[in-house]
Amino acid sequence: MIKVLLVDDHQLFGEGVRSMFKPTDGIEISRITTNGHQIPSILEEEKIDVILMDISMPNIDGIGAMQLLKQKGFDVPILMLTMHQDMKYIKRTLEGGAQGYILKDASKQELTEAIQKVSRRENYFHPKINNQIFNFLRGDKGSSDVDLVGQLSDREKEIIGCIVKGLNSKAMADTLFISEHTVKTHRRNIMHKLGVKNTAELVTFSLEKGIV
Amino acid sequence: MIKVLLVDDHQLFGEGVRSMFKPTDGIEISRITTNGHQIPSILEEEKIDVILMDISMPNIDGIGAMQLLKQKGFDVPILMLTMHQDMKYIKRTLEGGAQGYILKDASKQELTEAIQKVSRRENYFHPKINNQIFNFLRGDKGSSDVDLVGQLSDREKEIIGCIVKGLNSKAMADTLFISEHTVKTHRRNIMHKLGVKNTAELVTFSLEKGIV
DNA sequence: TTCATGATACCACTTTGTTGGTATGGGGTA
DNA sequence: TACCCCATACCAACAAAGTGGTATCATGAA
Numbered sequence: 001m002i003k004v005l006l007v008d009d010h011q012l013f014g015e016g017v018r019s020m021f022k023p024t025d026g027i028e029i030s031r032i033t034t035n036g037h038q039i040p041s042i043l044e045e046e047k048i049d050v051i052l053m054d055i056s057m058p059n060i061d062g063i064g065a066m067q068l069l070k071q072k073g074f075d076v077p078i079l080m081l082t083m084h085q086d087m088k089y090i091k092r093t094l095e096g097g098a099q100g101y102i103l104k105d106a107s108k109q110e111l112t113e114a115i116q117k118v119s120r121r122e123n124y125f126h127p128k129i130n131n132q133i134f135n136f137l138r139g140d141k142g143s144s145d146v147d148l149v150g151q152l153s154d155r156e157k158e159i160i161g162c163i164v165k166g167l168n169s170k171a172m173a174d175t176l177f178i179s180e181h182t183v184k185t186h187r188r189n190i191m192h193k194l195g196v197k198n199t200a201e202l203v204t205f206s207l208e209k210g211i212v
Numbered sequence: 213m214i215k216v217l218l219v220d221d222h223q224l225f226g227e228g229v230r231s232m233f234k235p236t237d238g239i240e241i242s243r244i245t246t247n248g249h250q251i252p253s254i255l256e257e258e259k260i261d262v263i264l265m266d267i268s269m270p271n272i273d274g275i276g277a278m279q280l281l282k283q284k285g286f287d288v289p290i291l292m293l294t295m296h297q298d299m300k301y302i303k304r305t306l307e308g309g310a311q312g313y314i315l316k317d318a319s320k321q322e323l324t325e326a327i328q329k330v331s332r333r334e335n336y337f338h339p340k341i342n343n344q345i346f347n348f349l350r351g352d353k354g355s356s357d358v359d360l361v362g363q364l365s366d367r368e369k370e371i372i373g374c375i376v377k378g379l380n381s382k383a384m385a386d387t388l389f390i391s392e393h394t395v396k397t398h399r400r401n402i403m404h405k406l407g408v409k410n411t412a413e414l415v416t417f418s419l420e421k422g423i424v
Numbered sequence: 425t426t427c428a429t430g431a432t433a434c435c436a437c438t439t440t441g442t443t444g445g446t447a448t449g450g451g452g453t454a
Numbered sequence: 455t456a457c458c459c460c461a462t463a464c465c466a467a468c469a470a471a472g473t474g475g476t477a478t479c480a481t482g483a484a
Contacts, residue, residue, distance in 0.1 A: 016228025
């Protein structure tokens with residue numbers, strides 16, 4: 001029996017998946033939590049074979065939760081469950097060390113197969129995203145938006161967050177306790193790194209790429 | 213036994229919800245489809261008491277599907293199931309004549325109650341969104357994001373589209389074959405209508421509310 | 425017809441954003 | 455140590471956005 005910890009902020013989804021598996025399936029959703037921060041304590045309480053986790057969650061997102069687990073030294077295979085099939089998410093998931101990636105748009109059969117493979121520490125990727133991974137690995141420059149985001153420093157992301165919220169340079173300076181000159185320097189560097197030519201484009205890019 | 217037709221593009225979710233209900237619950241997910249266009253033929257084949265439908269779906273969205281059913285003369289109570297709690301969706305759902313609105317973020321108990329109420333043609337609204345509806349019905353300008361969007365003219369939405377794409381006023385003027393003065397007038401009117409104080413906020417608002 | 429609205433256009437002015445530099449101190453790495 | 459990156463800071467100048475007016479014309483509703 002494979003014991004699964006399900007991490008998803010949608011209760012209905014969690015309970016649904018749990019009741020989907022019968023003992024004969026060899027899979028049991030033994031724990032459910034809606035908060036990624038609770039994963040460590042659950043892993044300490046109970047033997048868990050696979051973590052099935054949503055990427056987009058309110059408190060801490062799936063990728064953040066993965067990093068947290070890695071830092072704390074936990075080594076449980078993680079199967080990411082999500083509705084996003086953007087390369088952005090896939091890449092960040094793989095970089096974070098997930099064992100597999102499956103879409104909410106999958107069948108029970110596919111999920112079962114995925115959980116089984118991941119529990120054996122084999123990789124699983126949902127067929128729908130295999131193509132994208134394949135294309136990405138061919139390394140065409142076209143898909144290098146991701147790198148642009150990766151080049152941003154934490155402070156720069158913070159600045160972007162403020163811009164998106166509508167703060168102007170002066171307000172940001174006051175909020176972050178730095179000079180307006182500094183804010184402007186950051187803005188300039190950000191725009192250069194992202195290759196955008198004005199604030200509007202910066203905001204659009206940031207929201208679409210999920211920087212904020 | 214209440215017979216439910218579930219319409220959701222995420223197979224896993226559908227199968228999950230189906231296996232969540234036991235005969236003793238008095239609710240049965242008797243049919244599942246991932247395509248809203250198939251609803252009419254299913255309703256003709258089988259007696260359905262409640263349609264449980266996701267709003268965001270690829271082929272035809274939940275709201276479109278509702279309109280389709282109304283046009284074809286079907287009168288089955290519809291419970292909208294979604295992860296969006298923006299007033300935009302709620303309003304469009306209610307206008308479309310749905311009997312209830314529940315979040316994916318709900319518990320099995322809540323879903324059960326919702327299905328039962330809707331099957332009796334009572335309204336059901338998830339607690340989380342009740343406040344929003346309440347505020348909205350009071351018609352305070354403050355909470356009526358929806359009205360803000362509704363007040364925009366087509367031309368203004370077009371301008372917003374250009375701004376979001378990163379065009380500046382001069383570029384827009386050239387693109388739309390109008391004077392730069394006119395573009396600025398539009399920008400001003402848009403910002404006033406949406407209650408934002410700069411372009412960054414305008415872009416954020418527009419992308420989040422789905423104006424573009 | 426009268427009225428309201430939307431799209432268009434112009435002017436003058438202020439504020440903010442954008443670009444071009446330069447520079448210093450701290451932290452980490454080759 | 456020398457080097458690079460990051461956050462910080464300043465100056466000057468130009469471009470763009472934003473503010474406060476006013477105004478015309480067409481359209482559709484009252």
